[in-house]
Amino acid sequence: MKQLFTSQKNIIYLNSGSLSLTPLQTIKAVQKFEEEYENNPTAHLFRSWLDLWEVQKKVASHFQADPKQFFFRSNVTQPLNEFILGAPLPPGSEILTTNQEYGAIFNICQYRVQTDGLKLRTVEFPKKIEFQNLTEKSLIDLIVSAFRPETKMLVLSHIYTGHGLILPIFEICKEARKRGITTIIDGAHTPGAFPLDFRQFSDVDYFAGNLHKWWMGPKGTAFGWVNPLRNNDLKPLQAGWTTFESYPPFNELAEGSRFAQKMFMLGCQNFSPFYALEETLNFWESQKTENILGRLKTLGHHLVSEMNRADFSRFGANDLRLHGPLYTFEIPLKLQNRPYHELMLKILNETQVQVAIVILEEKLHLRLAPHIYNTKEEITGAVSRLKQFFR
Ligand SMILES: Cc1ncc(COP(=O)(O)O)c(C=O)c1O
Known part of the structure; x- marks a missing residue:
């Protein structure tokens, strides 16, 4: 699947909630x-x-x-x-x-x-x-x-x-x-x-x-x-x-x-x-809608279980069937006193993971949104870098 998209240089792209990557055939x-x-x-x-x-x-x-x-x-x-x-x-x-x-x-x-x-x-x-x-x-x-x-x-x-x-x-x-x-x-x-x-x-x-x-x-x-x-x-x-x-x-x-x-x-x-x-x-049509939606779910569930294992606390309904492919997690208090875009940039610079920072209940939260061009291995790698960052 990855070869159907532009290869990301040195970053793991986990913010398809803002904008996704576009297949190469469309860009061409x-x-x-x-x-x-x-x-x-x-x-x-x-x-x-x-x-x-x-x-x-x-x-x-x-x-x-x-x-x-x-x-x-x-x-x-x-x-x-x-x-x-x-x-x-x-x-x-x-x-x-x-x-x-x-x-x-x-x-x-x-x-x-x-x-x-x-x-x-x-x-x-x-x-x-x-x-x-x-x-x-x-x-x-x-x-x-x-x-x-x-x-x-x-x-x-x-x-x-x-x-x-x-x-x-x-x-x-x-x-x-x-x-x-x-x-x-x-x-x-x-x-x-x-x-x-x-x-x-x-x-x-x-x-x-x-x-x-x-x-x-x-x-x-x-x-x-x-x-x-x-x-x-x-x-x-x-x-x-x-x-x-x-x-x-x-x-x-x-x-x-x-x-x-x-x-x-x-x-x-x-x-x-x-x-x-x-x-x-x-x-x-060639990749089939049901396969794409199925893969989104599989990657999402993998992300949630990896983030659980890394002790991140998720903001969302427990019933994942009520959720689309965006997943949001709490951020420690010590990182709350800076503008959201600065934190996003700091995370990118130090972990090479592109995330989104969103504000919920007046606090900054980490939002991760994988798409079909991400792999489970990438998600596991990104979670371990994020764990290190937020430690
Ligand atoms: C729920 C929601 N509505 C509207 C928008 C605005 O989208 P656009 O900038 O493409 O108009 C966004 C963008 O992230 C969104 O998440």
Whole structure:
């Protein structure tokens, strides 16, 4: 498997939670498209959007989604802005979210409530001790019991950045739908870490996923998905060629769907990372989704058992089935008094292991996120170096 990726020089890469490595065949495809484009940028530009629609159809179908409800963006922050700022909310209503969301996405919620004079309320997750005993049922109860009549929008991560916990979003969104609450799911970590199938999403209103994390797509690739029930509600934040009836090639996009055209990624840009998604798709099809997800689990369980043996205390639910491929551990008190990025760099310099440092309950924690290009031997080696470092 390792030979399918760029070989890491002198480091063990254990932070696929921020960005994964991309298979060599995809990197080569990006380069090939860039070179071809340079041969005649004008000729390429005018067919770019129709070519992009062809890729959109393939990637959407891979996730069993209707391509007309699916649109590309460069990262997940973009569609989440479009959803949180663009979905309608009546005066006096409340956005409900949690204290575990990714900071940038929490800020979008804050921006919406400040702009429109609304309220923002956060559900507090239990502290470490009770956190360990979380179950699917207790997670559903935690969120659903926080709904109030004024709650009109719910913004939740599917897989949490801090500790990898997976929320049972389908059950939660079903309860929200019954109460007329609009649901927006931050799926930054979902594609490639979870068997994503949009046929299960009938109760979800809006979803955004990254392709450059666990799905191993080129850097700068992500998508948004909108439930067809919401096509007339969402107010696009940007306008361009397709906002009104247009002429070729724009009116030929997406089989004429006005919604898909309005949400399409328009304007001149670097199209190569998106064209190269087809190569990532080939990678998933040749390596088989179930094998990749199985390997993620095997490596994760190996990591957790090695970290246990090295006496690291994990922050997370005891039931590993509730977790995606990110695993988080406590850090000794003596290392708490420095900024997180300095500690990350110090660990890299002294151990040659690339980790992430995250903040949970106001303390720095160590987050490790292996992917299929890591080996069990590497993980064992990394754990022994980390043990030495934290001693
Ligand atoms: C849960 C979550 N949401 C959103 C993001 C933002 O992703 P991006 O920078 O690709 O938009 C991240 C990035 O780590 C994340 O973990």
